[in-house]
Amino acid sequence: MRAVIVYESMFGSTKKVAEAIAEGLADCAEVSVVPVTSADAHILDGADLVVVGGPTHTHGMSRPSTRKMAGKLARKRKPGSEVELVPGAVSGPGVREWLASPGRLEVAGAAFDTRPQGLPAFTGRASKSIRRLLAHHGARIAAPPASFLVEGLTGALVEGELGRARAWGERLSGVTTSGASPGLLTPFAVKSATVREHRGAVSGLGDCSRRS
Numbered sequence: 015m016r017a018v019i020v021y022e023s024m025f026g027s028t029k030k031v032a033e034a035i036a037e038g039l040a041d042c043a044e045v046s047v048v049p050v051t052s053a054d055a056h057i058l059d060g061a062d063l064v065v066v067g068g069p070t071h072t073h074g075m076s077r078p079s080t081r082k083m084a085g086k087l088a089r090k091r092k093p094g095s096e097v098e099l100v101p102g103a104v105s106g107p108g109v110r111e112w113l114a115s116p117g118r119l120e121v122a123g124a125a126f127d128t129r130p131q132g133l134p135a136f137t138g139r140a141s142k143s144i145r146r147l148l149a150h151h152g153a154r155i156a157a158p159p160a161s162f163l164v165e166g167l168t169g170a171l172v173e174g175e176l177g178r179a180r181a182w183g184e185r186l187s188g189v190t191t192s193g194a195s196p197g198l199l200t201p202f203a204v205k206s207a208t209v210r211e212h213r214g215a216v217s218g219l220g221d222c223s224r225r226s
């Protein structure tokens with residue numbers, strides 16, 4: 015199986031989650047982790063699964079205006095703060111722009127976001143909009159949208175969230191590309207996969223027997 019994870023991240027938390035999901039997938043799949051700013055037209059060639067994630071901004075996916083706000087927040091950071099802007103993130107594109115015209119998605123798809131702790135009714139969840147757009151463009155939805163939690167507006171990931179992201183990736187690796195449907199994870203046995211390096215990527219091998 016070939017999986018592509020496309021992520022957007024302002025302060026680095028969604029990037030870390032994307033990498034942890036890749037680790038979870040990597041036992042059963044060849045995985046590419048691609049910042050949305052580098053996602054070209056051919057990024058999904060030969061892919062069976064696309065996983066798309068971004069930060070929740072103003073209750074949904076980022077926009078040029080919210081990315082600018084994120085840039086301002088980062089510039090105002092206190093001395094010693096760990097908040098760093100991911101290079102290129104403010105100018106975009108974000109996942110909203112990428113999902114505006116990704117072409118027909120003949121793949122299984124799954125969505126995730128990061129957001130601070132709190133009731134989704136108050137915080138919003140970018141992953142819901144991402145999931146909707148993935149389905150709109152033809153992706154077979156492999157899992158319900160997932161949120162991974164950060165501390166405050168620009169904060170670090172809550173303890174344990176990277177482990178949860180890894181486990182989510184492992185569950186996704188059990189998704190069949192032919193049988194994926196909303197909310198349903200179907201066992202998927204992969205006989206082999208190759209190891210390959212990608213831009214900032216984790217790549218995997220193919221012993222999935224223990225999961226089939």
Ligand SMILES: Cc1cc2nc3c(=O)[nH]c(=O)nc-3n(C[C@H](O)[C@H](O)[C@H](O)COP(=O)(O)O)c2cc1C
Nearest residue numbers: 023024025026027028069071072073128129137167
């Ligand atoms: C401009 C801006 C708007 C935001 N709006 C929301 C929001 O409406 N709901 C929410 O839960 N979090 C919101 N956040 C917090 C982000 O979800 C948080 O910064 C993000 O999860 C961090 O991920 P990143 O490090 O990958 O950028 C906002 C952050 C910024 C910078």
